[in-house]
Amino acid sequence: MSAPATAGMPASLTLAGAGKMGGAMLAGWIEAGLDPRATAVVDPSPSPEIAALCAARGIRLNPEAPEPAAVLVLAIKPQGLEAAARALDRMIGDDTLVVSILAGKTVADLTARLPRARAVVRAMPNLPASIGRGATGAFAAPGVSAGQRAVADALLAATGTVAWLDAEAAVDAVTAVSGSGPAYVFLLAETLAEAGIAAGLAPEVARALARATVSGAGALLDASEAEPDALRRAVTSPGGTTAAALDVLMRGDGLAPLMREAVAAAQRRAAELAG
Numbered sequence: 001m002s003a004p005a006t007a008g009m010p011a012s013l014t015l016a017g018a019g020k021m022g023g024a025m026l027a028g029w030i031e032a033g034l035d036p037r038a039t040a041v042v043d044p045s046p047s048p049e050i051a052a053l054c055a056a057r058g059i060r061l062n063p064e065a066p067e068p069a070a071v072l073v074l075a076i077k078p079q080g081l082e083a084a085a086r087a088l089d090r091m092i093g094d095d096t097l098v099v100s101i102l103a104g105k106t107v108a109d110l111t112a113r114l115p116r117a118r119a120v121v122r123a124m125p126n127l128p129a130s131i132g133r134g135a136t137g138a139f140a141a142p143g144v145s146a147g148q149r150a151v152a153d154a155l156l157a158a159t160g161t162v163a164w165l166d167a168e169a170a171v172d173a174v175t176a177v178s179g180s181g182p183a184y185v186f187l188l189a190e191t192l193a194e195a196g197i198a199a200g201l202a203p204e205v206a207r208a209l210a211r212a213t214v215s216g217a218g219a220l221l222d223a224s225e226a227e228p229d230a231l232r233r234a235v236t237s238p239g240g241t242t243a244a245a246l247d248v249l250m251r252g253d254g255l256a257p258l259m260r261e262a263v264a265a266a267q268r269r270a271a272e273l274a275g
């Protein structure tokens with residue numbers, strides 16, 4: 001794991017796809033020192049926020065023929081790769097590092113569609129990157145130089161924690177655990193609020209308490225050196241209320257097998273998106 005970095009930003013960067021994830025990372029990169037005048041964004045339907053960011057910082061938005069940059073970040077939907085490939089390939093020069101965050105698309109899939117790509121990093125970030133608290137797993141394919149890998153590390157670390165992976169197959173597992181993971185936590189907040197309403201709380205009180213509980217527990221986990229199970233035990237008084245709830249969540253067909261099933265389903269879906 002590497003700590004967030006602000007140095008080592010690429011000399012120039014093109015972002016293809018400035019939607020929820022690409023847009024979240026772009027703001028972090030500019031904050032971390034990426035030169036906005038050396039940055040281009042390509043997106044057929046940029047959000048008002050992205051258009052405003054580009055206008056405010058002097059980032060080129062949808063230039064007619066973007067010249068190859070040091071880094072091309074692919075943040076379009078995996079299903080859109082085929083249709084976008086010819087235009088994307090024209091954005092790749094001899095020394096361009098391609099960083100793909102497309103779920104499921106393998107290095108072989110990418111190089112088959114982008115014949116100019118010689119150096120490819122597959123990265124799987126997550127949405128908390130939008131507040132600099134992302135978690136990214138990354139795999140550098142053979143062909144990526146040490147310097148290019150350092151640039152990729154600086155870019156990804158600007159949005160949070162980075163774990164470099166030795167095997168490409170691990171990217172799909174990362175996708176299932178931390179790429180999709182924030183949605184599992186948001187679902188927990190949703191269902192905790194619903195349970196609070198069922199227990200008799202006013203809806204706005206239940207939602208406020210569930211939100212504060214999930215974000216507070218996350219912040220405590222972050223601030224503490226203790227493992228999650230130790231923190232769980234710290235909440236659980238012997239014979240008390242938490243123990244009664246955890247008896248339900250942890251018994252037999254409780255949360256653990258359900259979570260394993262969910263992660264396996266996401267991993268399978270990533271594999272299906274390959275090709």
Ligand SMILES: NC(=O)C1=CN([C@@H]2O[C@H](COP(=O)(O)OP(=O)(O)OC[C@H]3O[C@@H](n4cnc5c(N)ncnc54)[C@H](OP(=O)(O)O)[C@@H]3O)[C@@H](O)[C@H]2O)C=CC1
Binds near residue numbers: 021022075078
């Ligand atoms: N959302 C997340 O939490 C995460 C997403 N990812 C990956 O990030 C990628 C993007 O996901 P997400 O941001 O959620 O999706 P979005 O749909 O929000 O963003 C994709 C953007 O790319 C645009 N786009 C479509 N075609 C092109 C093109 N040819 N050239 C440039 N831009 C294009 C889309 O425009 P339009 O809407 O008009 O099609 C849209 O604005 C996916 O591959 C996903 O697997 C990875 C980790 C986490």
Ligand SMILES: O=C(O)[C@@H]1CCC=N1
Binds near residue numbers: 103175179180
């Ligand atoms: O749901 C998806 O396919 C993308 C990849 C990880 C998070 N969102």
